[in-house]
Amino acid sequence: MGRITTTRLSWSVEGRRLLDAIDMAAPDGKVTGLLGPNGSGKSTLLRLLAGLRRPGTGTVRYDDVDLSALGRRALARRLAVVEQDVTAHHRVTVRQVVELGRTPFRGRFDAPAAHDRRTVDAALERTDLTGRQHRDWHTLSGGEKQRAQLARALAQEPREILLDEPTNHLDIRHQLELLDLLTSLDVSCVVALHDLNLAARYCDHLVLLRHGRVVAAGAPDAVLTPDLIADVYGVEVLVDREPATGTLRVTYLSTTTRTAAVPAPRPGPG
Numbered sequence: 001m002g003r004i005t006t007t008r009l010s011w012s013v014e015g016r017r018l019l020d021a022i023d024m025a026a027p028d029g030k031v032t033g034l035l036g037p038n039g040s041g042k043s044t045l046l047r048l049l050a051g052l053r054r055p056g057t058g059t060v061r062y063d064d065v066d067l068s069a070l071g072r073r074a075l076a077r078r079l080a081v082v083e084q085d086v087t088a089h090h091r092v093t094v095r096q097v098v099e100l101g102r103t104p105f106r107g108r109f110d111a112p113a114a115h116d117r118r119t120v121d122a123a124l125e126r127t128d129l130t131g132r133q134h135r136d137w138h139t140l141s142g143g144e145k146q147r148a149q150l151a152r153a154l155a156q157e158p159r160e161i162l163l164d165e166p167t168n169h170l171d172i173r174h175q176l177e178l179l180d181l182l183t184s185l186d187v188s189c190v191v192a193l194h195d196l197n198l199a200a201r202y203c204d205h206l207v208l209l210r211h212g213r214v215v216a217a218g219a220p221d222a223v224l225t226p227d228l229i230a231d232v233y234g235v236e237v238l239v240d241r242e243p244a245t246g247t248l249r250v251t252y253l254s255t256t257t258r259t260a261a262v263p264a265p266r267p268g269p270g
């Protein structure tokens with residue numbers, strides 16, 4: 001497990017600042033939810049955390065180590081990334097996709113060792129894909145592909161996992177199973193989510209973005225307030241607790257024009 005932090009992290013493209021001085025911390029061993037409307041910068045932030053984009057300014061740290069000082073292989077040995085809508089270009093089976101999670105631990109020409117096989121078997125089992133492991137990747141449904149990507153991430157035995165809307169193709173049962181699984185792992189997770197009720201139920205810590213800036217961060221009951229949700233999403237909500245479980249519950253009432261007052265993002269370098 002490791003703590004992920006960013007300091008004054010910014011990223012711009014074509015003169016538009018898409019992330020603006022992001023200070024965030026994803027606590028060790030916890031599930032951190034990234035929230036925010038479409039285009040608020042969740043995927044861009046995840047890509048910077050994953051080292052897939054280089055920060056314009058600012059830093060990303062894994063524990064106390066700057067991401068730029070971690071080699072690619074060292075990073076791949078601790079960090080798993082589950083992106084949205086991954087496509088495979090070659091004919092591969094589900095098991096071969098999951099076996100990719102073992103690549104950082106093997107020499108280029110090594111056959112999978114017993115530990116690699118056991119880890120892949122366990123990852124397939126935990127994502128309910130054992131029965132589909134020999135299927136061609138292209139024959140899977142969207143939800144099965146998403147579960148296979150999670151299985152690949154688990155096969156990596158990571159200390160940290162970054163996930164971009166991992167529930168968007170999943171039916172209700174698999175959404176709950178995936179998030180139950182994430183919360184049961186001894187791993188620090190950062191997960192972009194749209195569903196505020198799933199965020200309330202499964203995340204220990206939330207970071208709410210708007211126009212590439214952090215507008216609130218903290219425990220779900222500090223972030224999921226009617227005022228913040230109306231300001232950021234333009235939706236009036238009722239927030240209470242579900243009586244049977246005590247979980248925070250967000251009920252959507254109506255859209256509002258309150259977000260119209262939000263200033264446009266600043267242009268800027270870096």
Ligand SMILES: Nc1ncnc2c1ncn2[C@@H]1O[C@H](COP(=O)(O)OP(=O)(O)OP(=O)(O)O)[C@@H](O)[C@H]1O
Nearest residue numbers: 013014018036037038039040041042043044045192
């Ligand atoms: N490479 C790029 N070039 C130009 N604009 C980009 C690039 N990448 C992202 N953007 C823009 O940056 C903004 C943030 O995008 P991002 O995908 O990070 O948002 P998001 O919060 O993940 O959105 P969604 O909820 O719709 O997935 C959007 O306006 C997007 O169009």
